[in-house]
Amino acid sequence: MIEFAVHTRDDGVGVVTPEGRLNMVSARRLKEILSELVSAGTTRIVVDMGETSFLDSSGLGALIGGLKSARQAGGDLRIARVSPAVMTVFELTNLDRVLRARESVDGAFDD
């Protein structure tokens, strides 16, 4: 099971926090949430992975989909607080180069 916390900060950055496992079932929901945010004009998004205990290729696909739509709209998607275990999945796919993990949610758009 998974819950998603979604909020938009004062600086306009959207923060999405998947709490639990990002698998085939929950990735569909994440994809919808990211797509809705971008459609609504929130094109800078941080996915806070601090509460994400599991990630598979469906979850990666949803993140890449969000990244592409955010960039097409002139923004970006960044990931933060990735656990070492979940980081393994990014490394195995070389996606750590495209989605560089940031240490904190607050500082994810500092550079």
Next chain:
Amino acid sequence: MTEPGPARAVIALENRLSLSAPATPEIMDLVHAMLEHLWISNPDISDRDRIRFEMSVIEILGNVVEHAYAADHVDVPGQDGRRFEIVIGVTDTQLMAHLGDNGLPTALDLSGVAMPDVLAESGRGLALATAALDDLSYERADGRNLWDLLCLRASE
């Protein structure tokens, strides 16, 4: 890859866990729960071994489930829906899983599985499992797809 892989030994492990269930996406949570039990019972397994094994099991199961749904449009006489069986187990040196399903044959050559473009949104599952595991074997036998997954535990 048509021979049973070394991980097939899991079906004879005394401490193995097994499940037989319909091949639906919602059943994934039950398999995650089985793995959770394995981790709680074996706290000495490293985080990295846990994630690469769990992710691979879920990728293969995802493949089985997606294949099952794709095959639902085909009438197979005498077949009462798509099901799968999974057996998982741990030894001092290995994490092993065996999956079987009654879906249509999977046509694939695991030696040719490549990671797609970094910006691709799908097609990464089997490549990810292949990269994460120490051995992944697939065979078609007696009308079933059989998968054997092996992860050698990292020495501390």
